[in-house]
Amino acid sequence: MEPRPVDPAAPPPATAAASLEALAELLAVVDRLRDPETGCPWDLEQTHASLVPYVLEEAHEVADAIRHGDDRHLAEELGDLLLQVVLHARIASETGRFDLEQIARGISAKLIRRHPHVFEAVEGEQPSNRGSGGDSAAVRRSWDAIKAEEAAARRRVGEDSPPGPSASPLSDRLAGKVRGQSALAGAMTISRKAAAAGFEWEGLDGVWEKVHEELDELKEAVASGDRAHAQEELGDVLFTLVNVARWCGIDPEEGLAGTNRRFLDRFSRVEAALGGELGGRSIRELEGLWQQAKAQIRAESGPRDAGP
Incomplete structure (x- = not known):
């Protein structure tokens, strides 16, 4: 099947139109919150730096909702994460640095540029042999190659530092890659x-x-x-x-997340056994209740549960 070109002028489907209407409503709400005269004092105090903990918190809550398979919770947490994006865009737009339109157009352009196997016919581009719609490994290699080309182009125009050829190219790439990760x-x-x-x-x-x-x-x-x-x-x-x-x-991230869940499950049972009052209890009593909680969970879920 020939790839279909993207027509930015084409009217969006009904579902997309509804999404755009909902996004416009969110933008209006955030504009109201950041209004210098009538906005919320807390929201007006926020900066990119002050919102960093909230961005990380919301991202982790999205991941937690995915792990639990809870669609209602996931939709709510994705909304909280979207709010962070809109807030950052609004804060930047107030000083003329960038806005949500630039963010959206930038990521769209990046996705098209990094998926030549899908968008190769866009705006008359010649077909590319990089990647394949049916081979995810080839797509991954193409993605990495295009990212490397982009980084080289940024270095040529002086956007990346240090200037000139790097003595540690892998370290430099990794430093940029991991900065947004836990x-x-x-x-x-x-x-x-x-x-x-x-x-x-x-x-x-x-x-x-x-x-x-x-x-x-x-x-x-x-x-x-x-x-x-x-x-x-x-x-x-x-x-x-x-x-x-x-x-x-x-996966260490998943392993630690699972341990956190198991700990809280067991700890809640210990609390329940003590009526919510842990103060004044001996460590021997608490350890005994902990082991009871482990045994209860094991009996309920089978022998696979393990951990501290």
Whole structure:
């Protein structure tokens, strides 16, 4: 099937029209909230920097809703995340830096540019042999190649620093790639790319040796009372455990999210058993209730539940 060109002037389908109407309503609400005369004092105080915790929080809540398969919750959390995008666009537009139109047109142009196998006929472009609509691995390679071309073009016009040829091209690319990821996800990205470049252990045993080495260094740092050093060593332990996860084909983000859920499930049962009052209880009593909670959950869900 020949790829269909995109006609920006074509009227949107009914569902798209309804979405645009809803988005216009959201823009009007945010405009009202940011109105200097009649807006909300809290919203008027916000800046790009002050909203960073909320952007991260909403993104994580979206991921949590996806993990739970809760469509109602997911729709709500995606709305909260969309609000963050609109708020940032409004704040930037107030000083003439950029607006939501630039954001939307920019991402549309990027998607078209990075999907030549889909949009190759757009505006008379010659067919491209990069990527294939039926081969996701080829598409991934094409995506990476186009991103590399874009980065090279930015360097040529001085948008990226440092200027001139880089002595550490992989490190430079990874620094940009992981800046928008959580620390745990960023560690996995770095680990995978470094391993693919040849910076790798010979076997899993070597990774485990590194884990024990880093744990010993963490213990020494904690015993020394140097919190800054201990924090560095804790980071080293976590990074090495991410390498274990990579070797074993395990997703550390999902693993930790699952542990959080299991902990809260068990902890809620401990609280319920004590009528919500944990104060004054011995650790032996609490541990006993914890083990009871684990046993209850195991009986309800089967033998696969495990963890602390």
